[in-house]
Amino acid sequence: MVERMIKLPDVGEGVAEAELVEWHVDVGDLVREDMVIAAVMTGKATVEIPSPVDGEVTWRHGEVGDVIATGTVILKIRTAGEAEREEQGEVPAADDPAEPAHKLIQPLKASHEVSPQVPEKAPLPDVRSGQSARPLASPAVRLKAREAGIDLRHVAATGPAGRITHDDLDAFVRSAHREPVASGPAPDTTIHEVKVVGLRRRIAERMALSKSRIPHITYVEEVDMTALEELRARLNGADGKGRKPDQPKLTILPFLIRAMVKAIAQQPDINAHFDDEAGVVRQFGGVHVGIAAQTPAGLVVPVVRHAEARDIFDCAREVARLGEAARNGTAQREELSGSTITISSLGALGGIVSTPVINHPEVAIIGVNKLAIRPHWDGMQFVPRKMMNLSSSFDHRVIDGWDAASFVQRLKALLETPALIFVDA
Amino acid sequence: MKDIVCKLLIIGAGPGGYVCAIRAAQLGVDTAIVDMARPGGTCLNIGCIPSKALIHAADEFYRTVAMAAGGNPMGIRAEGPSIDLKTAMAWKDGITGRLTLGVSALMKKAGVKVVVGEARFRDGKTVDVETETGRQVIRAESIVIATGSAPAELPGLPFGGPVLSSTEALSLEAVPPRLAVVGAGYIGLELGTAFAKLGSKVTIVEAFDRILPVYDQQLTQPVAKRLASLGVDLLLDTKVKGLSGDGHGLQVEDAGGQQREIAADRILVTIGRRPRTQGWGRDELELDMEGRYVRIDNPCRTSMRGIYAIGDVTGEPMLAHRAMAQGEMVAEIVAGRRRAWDKRVIPAVCFTDPEIVSAGLSPEEARAAGHEVITGMFPLAANGRAMTLAAEEGFVRVVARADNHLVLGVQAVGAGVSELSAGFALAIEMGARLEDVAGTTHAHPTLSEGFAEASMKALGHALHI
Numbered sequence: 001m002v003e004r005m006i007k008l009p010d011v012g013e014g015v016a017e018a019e020l021v022e023w024h025v026d027v028g029d030l031v032r033e034d035m036v037i038a039a040v041m042t043g044k045a046t047v048e049i050p051s052p053v054d055g056e057v058t059w060r061h062g063e064v065g066d067v068i069a070t071g072t073v074i075l076k077i078r079t080a081g082e083a084e085r086e087e088q089g090e091v092p093a094a095d096d097p098a099e100p101a102h103k104l105i106q107p108l109k110a111s112h113e114v115s116p117q118v119p120e121k122a123p124l125p126d127v128r129s130g131q132s133a134r135p136l137a138s139p140a141v142r143l144k145a146r147e148a149g150i151d152l153r154h155v156a157a158t159g160p161a162g163r164i165t166h167d168d169l170d171a172f173v174r175s176a177h178r179e180p181v182a183s184g185p186a187p188d189t190t191i192h193e194v195k196v197v198g199l200r201r202r203i204a205e206r207m208a209l210s211k212s213r214i215p216h217i218t219y220v221e222e223v224d225m226t227a228l229e230e231l232r233a234r235l236n237g238a239d240g241k242g243r244k245p246d247q248p249k250l251t252i253l254p255f256l257i258r259a260m261v262k263a264i265a266q267q268p269d270i271n272a273h274f275d276d277e278a279g280v281v282r283q284f285g286g287v288h289v290g291i292a293a294q295t296p297a298g299l300v301v302p303v304v305r306h307a308e309a310r311d312i313f314d315c316a317r318e319v320a321r322l323g324e325a326a327r328n329g330t331a332q333r334e335e336l337s338g339s340t341i342t343i344s345s346l347g348a349l350g351g352i353v354s355t356p357v358i359n360h361p362e363v364a365i366i367g368v369n370k371l372a373i374r375p376h377w378d379g380m381q382f383v384p385r386k387m388m389n390l391s392s393s394f395d396h397r398v399i400d401g402w403d404a405a406s407f408v409q410r411l412k413a414l415l416e417t418p419a420l421i422f423v424d425a
Numbered sequence: 426m427k428d429i430v431c432k433l434l435i436i437g438a439g440p441g442g443y444v445c446a447i448r449a450a451q452l453g454v455d456t457a458i459v460d461m462a463r464p465g466g467t468c469l470n471i472g473c474i475p476s477k478a479l480i481h482a483a484d485e486f487y488r489t490v491a492m493a494a495g496g497n498p499m500g501i502r503a504e505g506p507s508i509d510l511k512t513a514m515a516w517k518d519g520i521t522g523r524l525t526l527g528v529s530a531l532m533k534k535a536g537v538k539v540v541v542g543e544a545r546f547r548d549g550k551t552v553d554v555e556t557e558t559g560r561q562v563i564r565a566e567s568i569v570i571a572t573g574s575a576p577a578e579l580p581g582l583p584f585g586g587p588v589l590s591s592t593e594a595l596s597l598e599a600v601p602p603r604l605a606v607v608g609a610g611y612i613g614l615e616l617g618t619a620f621a622k623l624g625s626k627v628t629i630v631e632a633f634d635r636i637l638p639v640y641d642q643q644l645t646q647p648v649a650k651r652l653a654s655l656g657v658d659l660l661l662d663t664k665v666k667g668l669s670g671d672g673h674g675l676q677v678e679d680a681g682g683q684q685r686e687i688a689a690d691r692i693l694v695t696i697g698r699r700p701r702t703q704g705w706g707r708d709e710l711e712l713d714m715e716g717r718y719v720r721i722d723n724p725c726r727t728s729m730r731g732i733y734a735i736g737d738v739t740g741e742p743m744l745a746h747r748a749m750a751q752g753e754m755v756a757e758i759v760a761g762r763r764r765a766w767d768k769r770v771i772p773a774v775c776f777t778d779p780e781i782v783s784a785g786l787s788p789e790e791a792r793a794a795g796h797e798v799i800t801g802m803f804p805l806a807a808n809g810r811a812m813t814l815a816a817e818e819g820f821v822r823v824v825a826r827a828d829n830h831l832v833l834g835v836q837a838v839g840a841g842v843s844e845l846s847a848g849f850a851l852a853i854e855m856g857a858r859l860e861d862v863a864g865t866t867h868a869h870p871t872l873s874e875g876f877a878e879a880s881m882k883a884l885g886h887a888l889h890i
Contacts, residue, residue, distance in 0.1 A: 030722075134767070138856060139767075147763055160829075160860070
């Protein structure tokens with residue numbers, strides 16, 4: 001028997017620490033080589049850590065939400081067999097006295113975690129019958145537990161010789177989800193604590209950063225989208241002529257992206273990062289448009305890179321591809337970072353006005369509100385027009401209200417006369 | 426030929442493979458199975474079933490011979506008994522034929538695609554099958570290796586001519602006057618005993634110092650005694666050097682280095698079985714091995730994703746019922762159910778005379794595993810049913826933990842005790858304590874009372890001894 005120490009590997013970003021977002025194994029579990037043992041998050045990417053060996057997990061360090069330094073021992077796996085013994089970097093169990101665990105874990109807590117938790121799990125009543133590590137239960141009870149995903153080692157046994165009965169298992173299941181029995185309306189005094197970890201925590205930090213450091217100015221203007229919508233319908237083939245088979249269906253977003261490219265050409269200070277610590281605004285030649293997207297895990301911002309070098313269909317294709325990748329969780333780290341300006345669009349949920357939060361350290365974010373047919377005074381009468389508001393926020397430290405308004409007015413002019421988007425002038 | 430694309434492909438239609446196929450198909454998994462021979466594998470065709478048929482025929486005949494010799498306590502007389510081994514073999518073949526047809530029918534009913542031919546991996550998802558009508562390619566998401574095992578050869582004594590494996594011994598058409606058996610494991614003893622009863626002069630040669638080395642001496646002693654009474658020569662601590670010069674005998678050397686020759690018309694080599702790890706394209710895969718076996722983990726996964734292995738090719742105990750249980754489990758896993766191998770016991774039976782059953786740990790094994798144990802033994806000589814069967818030799822022995830009386834193992838030796846294995850395995854699998862077994866009313870008069878009595882004995886209050 002050899003005990004292998006599994007360290008948190010360098011997950012590839014040159015970072016010194018990573019946040020533990022999920023454990024896939026527990027003490028006592030048998031793991032196989034390459035089986036995922038844990039997931040950690042660095043930056044915006046979640047990285048799964050595979051087990052390098054087969055064996056039984058004997059010790060586990062860190063709770064979900066902990067920030068752990070690269071190189072810290074997070075798991076000990078007891079391996080059997082001769083073959084493994086020859087591998088490097090393992091410590092024979094004999095040389096690994098109970099010396100300890102706490103030595104290994106000191107530097108690992110993020111400062112905001114107050115309660116230092118003892119790493120050794122001291123949980124669960126020891127209900128195992130003596131030396132028999134396998135819980136004692138009939139095949140039917142074992143099957144029922146397996147199908148319910150219950151580890152029988154955690155079930156208290158009341159049967160003779162420490163045998164787990166059907167009743168024991170049922171009691172365990174009941175205690176796991178005990179629900180108040182109530183009839184009619186009753187005050188609900190329960191408080192459900194949800195630990196903010198992983199992507200959610202990341203979002204929380206970014207939002208706090210943006211809102212605490214950037215004095216926002218938000219400017220709302222309405223845009224008559226009737227002409228653009230006609231063009232869009234045309235390009236999407238509503239009249240039967242149709243787009244080419246390799247061309248994606250166009251939404252409003254690619255038009256907006258191209259309009260932004262045009263407007264930024266006139267006002268390059270909008271497409272910038274403000275490094276307030278260095279006191280430098282970095283204006284970018286390339287327009288990398290972040291598209292705020294909702295995913296099952298939370299908000300992510302995939303980036304359409306070099307929009308200035310893409311035509312309208314290319315933009316559309318990229319928006320669709322990134323959206324899909326973000327929803328599936330398959331987006332690469334590079335695809336989720338590096339934007340220079342961001343679009344926030346909630347589509348049909350866009351509302352009339354929003355106050356978008358700038359994606360730090362950018363200086364502008366364009367919010368797209370809902371498109372709706374509204375009466376419009378053309379000087380003679382009210383006519384129905386397809387109207388849409390743009391709610392855009394700017395970093396008022398480096399963008400004056402005049403410049404912000406000018407930028408939005410440029411966008412409005414481009415979108416209301418979409419031909420201008422396609423004219424090189 | 427059009428490629429077959431399926432979810433699950435099983436290579437080998439022995440007890441592990443066919444059970445896996447039937448169960449998977451029952452669960453709606455699109456399943457194919459390949460074997461070059463009739464379904465049923467070694468077990469049905471050339472192993473368990475035909476050997477038990479032969480043993481039964483030999484028992485029946487020998488009983489008659491004993492009656493003819495006179496002095497039968499029940500007063501039965503017989504005269505001039507004889508056996509036509511050809512007829513016995515035809516009877517045996519009828520049984521295996523019916524069983525293999527039954528397996529075919531069950532697979533067909535479940536909707537399993539059966540392909541006859543020699544399978545060979547092309548890669549981890551593709552298998553080429555050489556069939557009578559050409560090459561059939563089968564692609565599958567999951568593949569189960571259930572290629573089983575084959576009789577092991579002794580270097581210097583290859584099968585062929587007078588040297589038989591168990592397969593040939595089970596299809597002899599005449600009783601060899603002199604039979605030498607190499608290896609006193611359960612296969613050698615079962616067949617050696619059967620041929621002794623059929624009239625062969627049997628000599629058993631074993632390199633170890635006792636028969637059935639995997640069982641303790643208490644269990645094997647009645648078998649050794651019976652072999653002696655059947656006139657079987659047992660040469661222990663004796664090594665086989667090779668065929669004698671004229672090819673009609675065996676050259677052996679005893680512990681003292683003394684060489685001698687054993688005259689034999691046939692030489693049956695039963696030194697064990699080797700897993701069939703060649704001939705199906707293992708080289709095309711990256712399978713980890715564990716010694717000579719394919720390495721598997723708890724749910725029978727090999728080192729390659731999507732490839733499982735079950736049965737003899739994965740290691741000891743090489744028993745059909747282990748393979749069947751593994752096959753059933755893998756089928757359910759492939760069908761998406763949560764399963765793991767959590768059996769506490771795989772009982773084993775030797776159909777020697779008398780029979781030996783072992784389920785769970787022997788007293789020595791239990792002590793070696795760190796348990797403090799108590800044991801209880803009940804001799805069949807004190808069992809009414811054993812007396813009425815004129816089979817009083819043997820005992821039932823139970824091994825339990827001293828602290829909580831959990832039954833860790835049960836062994837028995839005696840005529841017909843193989844049927845007791847069910848109760849033994851059930852007790853261990855259910856986690857029974859001695860009190861549970863002792864508190865279960867066992868029918869009288871049956872041999873099974875011995876189990877309850879042995880448990881009472883361990884608790885210190887046996888009724889009938």
